[in-house]
Amino acid sequence: MKTKHLSFFIFSSCIFFTACNTIEANDASEQTTTGSLYEDRVISFVVPFQAGGGTDVFARFMTPYFSEHISGSPRVQVENIPGGGSITGTNEYAQTRKPNGRNILTTSGSSHIPYILGQGSVQYDLSNMTPIIGSPSGGVVYTNPEKASQGVHELVETSGELFYAGMSPTGLDLITLLSFEVLNLDVKAVLGYEGKGPSRVAFEQGESNIDYQTTTAYNRNVVPLVEEGRAVPLYSLGQIDENGDLIRDPQFPDLPTIEELYIELHDEVPTGEAWEAYKQFVGAGFTLQKAVWVHDDAPEAHKQELHSSMISLIEDEQFQAQSEEILENYQPFIGDDLQDRINAMLDVNESTVNWVRQFLLENYDVDVNRL
Known part of the structure; x- marks a missing residue:
């Protein structure tokens, strides 16, 4: 009986590990089997604002260019999740969306400022996201x-x-x-x-x-x-x-x-x-008024594809012509330039943040911990 049980265990284990290896192999070879990481895929573009607002307009302007310049021409679907001045949707993205490289998020200054202030309702961490493209405003x-x-x-x-x-x-x-x-x-x-x-x-x-x-x-x-x-x-x-x-x-x-x-x-x-x-x-x-992100723990190949696609996107002459109105003639940030801007945004002096929190409490009766 012991020999039979041991044989069954070994047999079951082989099936389990074979299945795991098959899944890993399928994930690793996704580009080979489908022709591209994003071919026949849908990218969900989460916009934590209501439809028609400035960030929504920005996202819907970007979606056809994302589809065109990301290898495999995925369908890019905007999903509005308004509420809490963008905090509701950003929280949902960070907490519930799978980090599979096919869920992306756009934020604005209204998302960045509460995060820097440590607002009580903020449950997302921008330092645990990877930026794809950003844009200034004034x-x-x-x-x-x-x-x-x-x-x-x-x-x-x-x-x-x-x-x-x-x-x-x-x-x-x-x-x-x-x-x-x-x-x-x-x-x-x-x-x-x-x-x-x-x-x-x-x-x-x-x-x-x-x-x-x-x-x-x-x-x-x-x-x-x-x-x-x-x-x-x-x-x-x-x-x-x-x-x-x-x-x-x-x-x-x-x-x-x-x-x-x-x-x-x-x-x-x-x-x-x-x-x-x-x-x-x-x-x-303002200097980084809009930003598009993917989960930091998304597959590396997907992040690399998204990054490389932004290079051809910003060089697209049609994008450059049509972005004059939407991007207000400001030049978008990608690559190292974008990461430098993100680093500068997140590198906050604690005494400065504490001063602002006290400034809001004393002048506007706003306790950011309770928001």
């Missing part, structure tokens, strides 16, 4: 002609007369609020608007007198107000270069940065926690 702060006529020096000395309509202090609005802090502008912020469109309408209706809009929205909706004499740009939020310095936004080369305004006001460069925080979050919110 923003412009503007006011009405009456306030602009006073000049920057007078605005700084103004008390209780500046009103800002925003969405959330832990989203992209944080960068604008930090710019007010660096410049020592006394601005009363009314937050909770459903989007930047409603906040712009609040400006047009006189409910606020200082506002910011991202590049596309500014060019499309605010430039006409400027031309009509109903709005005046004050400064761009700027971009962070490869050295970590704030520079003028290439899409708004005539507009100063807050560093330039600060020097004009104080005849010295800005320093301190507010300034360091501002630069950190400009990098996370």
